Amino acid sequence: MGNNNITANSPNEKLPFKVKLGYGLSGYCSFITWTAFSYYGLYFFTDVVGLSAAFAGAMISLGTLWDAITDPIVGGISDNLKLKSGRRRPLIIGVAVPFVLISILLFTNWGFSEAVSKVYFVIIILLYYTAQTVLDISSSALGSEMTLDYNERASLATFKNYFGLTATVAISPTLMLVAYFGGLFDNADRGWSCTLAIYMIVALLFIFILWKSTKGYERHREDSGKFSFADVKEIFRSKPTRIVMLVFGIAIFANTINYALQVYYYTNYALLSEGRIASVTLVFGVASIFCAWITDRLMQKLSKKAAWVIAIGLEAAVMIIMIGFIIQPGNVASIYVLAILMSLGNAAVYQVPWAMIPDCVDVTELTSGKRVDGVIFGVVAFIQKACGALGAAVLGTLLTVIGYDAAAATQTADALSGLKYMYAFLCGGIYLITVLIILKYPLSRQKHDRVRQAIAERKQGKEIDMSEFKDLV
Numbered sequence: 001m002g003n004n005n006i007t008a009n010s011p012n013e014k015l016p017f018k019v020k021l022g023y024g025l026s027g028y029c030s031f032i033t034w035t036a037f038s039y040y041g042l043y044f045f046t047d048v049v050g051l052s053a054a055f056a057g058a059m060i061s062l063g064t065l066w067d068a069i070t071d072p073i074v075g076g077i078s079d080n081l082k083l084k085s086g087r088r089r090p091l092i093i094g095v096a097v098p099f100v101l102i103s104i105l106l107f108t109n110w111g112f113s114e115a116v117s118k119v120y121f122v123i124i125i126l127l128y129y130t131a132q133t134v135l136d137i138s139s140s141a142l143g144s145e146m147t148l149d150y151n152e153r154a155s156l157a158t159f160k161n162y163f164g165l166t167a168t169v170a171i172s173p174t175l176m177l178v179a180y181f182g183g184l185f186d187n188a189d190r191g192w193s194c195t196l197a198i199y200m201i202v203a204l205l206f207i208f209i210l211w212k213s214t215k216g217y218e219r220h221r222e223d224s225g226k227f228s229f230a231d232v233k234e235i236f237r238s239k240p241t242r243i244v245m246l247v248f249g250i251a252i253f254a255n256t257i258n259y260a261l262q263v264y265y266y267t268n269y270a271l272l273s274e275g276r277i278a279s280v281t282l283v284f285g286v287a288s289i290f291c292a293w294i295t296d297r298l299m300q301k302l303s304k305k306a307a308w309v310i311a312i313g314l315e316a317a318v319m320i321i322m323i324g325f326i327i328q329p330g331n332v333a334s335i336y337v338l339a340i341l342m343s344l345g346n347a348a349v350y351q352v353p354w355a356m357i358p359d360c361v362d363v364t365e366l367t368s369g370k371r372v373d374g375v376i377f378g379v380v381a382f383i384q385k386a387c388g389a390l391g392a393a394v395l396g397t398l399l400t401v402i403g404y405d406a407a408a409a410t411q412t413a414d415a416l417s418g419l420k421y422m423y424a425f426l427c428g429g430i431y432l433i434t435v436l437i438i439l440k441y442p443l444s445r446q447k448h449d450r451v452r453q454a455i456a457e458r459k460q461g462k463e464i465d466m467s468e469f470k471d472l473v
């Protein structure tokens with residue numbers, strides 16, 4: 001049981017390093033398949049399985065929408081579990097093996113006919129997103145319950161993001177591993193299955209360590225009450241929550257296009273080889289891991305809002321200027337510069353919102369008297385996934401519109417220009433919009449401390465003057 005009388009800055013809210021490290025492994029587990037799918041899913045469906053770009057994009061969107069629908073459901077279920085071992089950890093360990101197996105099947109091409117392949121991958125995508133929802137929502141809500149401290153929550157988000165970004169490093173040799181295993185088994189398609197199997201063995205080990213190391217740290221779980229969909233409106237009374245949802249959703253829309261477009265842009269416009277793409281992705285991932293530390297420093301020394309403005313603003317400017325006006329086909333050095341300069345935004349795009357959301361949970365607790373971490377994470381994830389689905393659908397449609405042909409040895413000039421402009425101005429411009437929106441975010445460190453203090457005072461029987469928080473509600 002947690003101690004509800006702990007204030008926001010109590011030393012008892014500090015977490016041991018090994019616990020933070022174990023929790024951080026959830027980043028790799030949650031993001032490894034998602035990252036591989038974001039980078040190579042559309043490419044796998046179009047260039048390996050042979051599905052049309054429009055159908056593949058629509059199929060990914062369907063799965064992502066299903067993911068969005070299940071997010072608040074899983075969050076509500078986890079909020080109301082009544083097990084001695086906790087509310088989140090049983091779900092985390094229970095979904096481990098199914099999640100690993102389904103992830104491998106997601107990149108397995110059995111050579112079915114086109115019609116059967118469509119049905120097969122729709123089913124697998126729905127199963128994958130269900131398992132991923134259980135794992136990610138449970139682990140995210142677990143982090144919110146482990147501490148109420150503003151900086152400790154930023155630290156937990158940083159640890160998770162460190163390992164989430166290692167997923168980008170881990171998948172960097174994907175195309176080379178696919179080629180190696182494809183040659184080893186004399187079956188190019190099996191190369192994809194074997195490559196994912198390697199990634200997922202590591203994920204299974206990490207899930208077990210996460211489950212083991214966080215035992216006993218669900219310290220703030222006794223406040224939850226029954227939560228129905230009719231009560232979701234209570235969440236939207238919080239201005240910070242509304243802004244985080246809006247900014248995160250728009251950023252994920254751009255990020256979905258960004259990740260999926262990279263392999264097309266690097267291969268067809270920048271004319272990079274498979275090995276060169278792997279090295280660029282590796283540099284991008286390593287730089288992003290380093291930038292996760294910079295993001296953490298920005299959040300703790302300045303604020304979470306300032307961290308977003310600096311990191312995402314830089315990425316937006318770099319994409320618009322370098323991709324739109326500087327980089328030319330075959331200019332390899334500039335691609336590496338681009339990858340490095342984009343990495344701060346890549347680190348911040350998940351790290352900052354996931355550090356903000358637990359603070360938003362506290363605002364809802366202040367207004368409603370209920371602590372519903374799982375539902376709030378689920379609703380935020382719903383919006384995130386819905387925007388991701390929209391991004392996948394838009395990209396699949398735009399690839400068709402610009403005339404991208406997976407079977408062509410060389411793309412047309414219009415298709416190449418389309419890849420460039422989508423990557424520079426569509427993605428970069430949308431990132432820039434989020435910077436303007438986040439400026440309205442009202443929850444500072446000092447205001448959050450006052451929210452926690454007010455919650456503690458109310459539990460002691462004191463009356464709270466809610467007019468003090470009118471800028472939040």
